[in-house]
Amino acid sequence: MTALLEVTNITAGYGDGPAILDGAHLTVVPGKVHCIIGPNGAGKSTLLKAICGMLKIRKGEVVLKGERLNGLRPDQILRKGICFVPQERALFPKMTVRENLRMGGFTLGDARELDRRVDAILDRFPILRERANQHAGTMSGGQQQTLAMARTLIIRPDIVMLDEPSLGLAPKIVQEMFSIMKMMSEEGVTVLLVEQNALMGLKNSDIGVVLDLGRTLIEGPAADVLADPRIQELYLGGRKAA
Amino acid sequence: MAQFIQVLILGLALGGVIALMGSGLSLVFGVMRIVNLAHPSLIIAGAYVAYWAFKLWGIDPIVMLPIAALILAGIGVLLYRLMFEQEAKSARYSEMTVLLTFALAMMVEGLLGAFFTNTQRVTSPDYATDAFFISDIFIPKGQLYAGIVSLVIIGGLALFLKYSRMGYAIRATTQNRDAAELLGVNVNLVSVVAFAIGIGLAGAAGALVSFVFSFFPAKQWEWIAMLMSVVVLGGMGSILGTVVAAFSLSVIAAFVGTWVGATWSTMTFFLALFVILLIRPEGLFGEKPEMA
Numbered sequence: 273m274t275a276l277l278e279v280t281n282i283t284a285g286y287g288d289g290p291a292i293l294d295g296a297h298l299t300v301v302p303g304k305v306h307c308i309i310g311p312n313g314a315g316k317s318t319l320l321k322a323i324c325g326m327l328k329i330r331k332g333e334v335v336l337k338g339e340r341l342n343g344l345r346p347d348q349i350l351r352k353g354i355c356f357v358p359q360e361r362a363l364f365p366k367m368t369v370r371e372n373l374r375m376g377g378f379t380l381g382d383a384r385e386l387d388r389r390v391d392a393i394l395d396r397f398p399i400l401r402e403r404a405n406q407h408a409g410t411m412s413g414g415q416q417q418t419l420a421m422a423r424t425l426i427i428r429p430d431i432v433m434l435d436e437p438s439l440g441l442a443p444k445i446v447q448e449m450f451s452i453m454k455m456m457s458e459e460g461v462t463v464l465l466v467e468q469n470a471l472m473g474l475k476n477s478d479i480g481v482v483l484d485l486g487r488t489l490i491e492g493p494a495a496d497v498l499a500d501p502r503i504q505e506l507y508l509g510g511r512k513a514a
Numbered sequence: 515m516a517q518f519i520q521v522l523i524l525g526l527a528l529g530g531v532i533a534l535m536g537s538g539l540s541l542v543f544g545v546m547r548i549v550n551l552a553h554p555s556l557i558i559a560g561a562y563v564a565y566w567a568f569k570l571w572g573i574d575p576i577v578m579l580p581i582a583a584l585i586l587a588g589i590g591v592l593l594y595r596l597m598f599e600q601e602a603k604s605a606r607y608s609e610m611t612v613l614l615t616f617a618l619a620m621m622v623e624g625l626l627g628a629f630f631t632n633t634q635r636v637t638s639p640d641y642a643t644d645a646f647f648i649s650d651i652f653i654p655k656g657q658l659y660a661g662i663v664s665l666v667i668i669g670g671l672a673l674f675l676k677y678s679r680m681g682y683a684i685r686a687t688t689q690n691r692d693a694a695e696l697l698g699v700n701v702n703l704v705s706v707v708a709f710a711i712g713i714g715l716a717g718a719a720g721a722l723v724s725f726v727f728s729f730f731p732a733k734q735w736e737w738i739a740m741l742m743s744v745v746v747l748g749g750m751g752s753i754l755g756t757v758v759a760a761f762s763l764s765v766i767a768a769f770v771g772t773w774v775g776a777t778w779s780t781m782t783f784f785l786a787l788f789v790i791l792l793i794r795p796e797g798l799f800g801e802k803p804e805m806a
Contacts, residue, residue: 326692326696347699347701358692358693358696362690363690364686364693365690367685367686378679378682378697379697
């Protein structure tokens, strides 16, 4: 299958500091959920930030549907179809849920179309409908994460990148986050997920990617990655995946 | 009782102008974290635009207001591009802007002094020295008109921020710059626009100030303390807070000026700044600073 996004041997880091990514590569297949795992400091979040233009790529290239993205700003990359939800969820705490959703469609020129899409999202997520006029900063962590993920759907992106969406959430809420992710995938949105909980992340994904020290170690079907003895030993504490 | 109402009215009338003077400062801080110490000097520049237009061509300062705002907004774009844009991503941006804008304030004061001397000036349309009388109570027309125009401008600004696409972008950038950029907002453009609006508001305030207060280039040092106290009490970056604080302090200053002594009136603002920083540094509508 043709790759939707191709990351080839990229090197990137923060400011003038040392490279966090050093030769990482990634092939993103359309419509699939990809889970990136690895130890702390492996460069998982850095990889997402480099793809979405928050960090400058020093070497290598990122290509989306045949178009090179190197050097573009985050707002330009969003317009190409890649949406990123960082760990801190990137919400506007003093804006209402509805206003946050409207901001999700900032790049849409048509205000009426934006209103239609916001209403469609509110219909799909009743908890957001209930709280449409509430400030986002006053909601629970799970509700905020739901809002952050739902907001990405407004522009109907090709790829949604989620950086540790389960961080700080109760297990029941985490399961809901994975359900939303599955729903996104079923609708044809490609998901690129960074997850600290490797077992849960891989179980809910189609493709697994293992990063270590800024390089891609393993890339393949999630079930194969999960069964790999090195992964069992290194990241899953020797547990056999059920 | 009549005196109480009289003082209250005078305080409220001035509150509107002070709110407009502070709102540009607050907007610029909210969006770009620029502590613009040069804001009062730019208000004075706006006042000179209105003053000379009135003196040379007899143009009413309220009519001149949009032109003063546009001229100052244009200067704002140039200043932002020259002084602030390059350093916008620096971790010490806010601290740097204090020094940069302090230098800018000195420069603007020097230039205005060189061109127009330090003579006190005031624009004098007929209404500036006229008043409405309701029984024993008088309402100075100049202050009333300036207050009403200020509130109309602030109301327009609030509607613009609440409902326009650029307003959404400005509010989003104020609350979370990185998130705004990730959602497609060109934060550099938003910064330029917000800075231009902020400095344009200084120009608009200057046109009104020109017939409400006497002014000269060095007057800025008195006004910066007054405006900082208004903006800090309201919560840095909160336009609503700035308006509430401006009216509150203006009314208090009016009562202090009447019952304690005129010289203590300005002191109200300085004392308020000191007390606010001591007991509630985030102000009325601001956010508590995060602990390191």
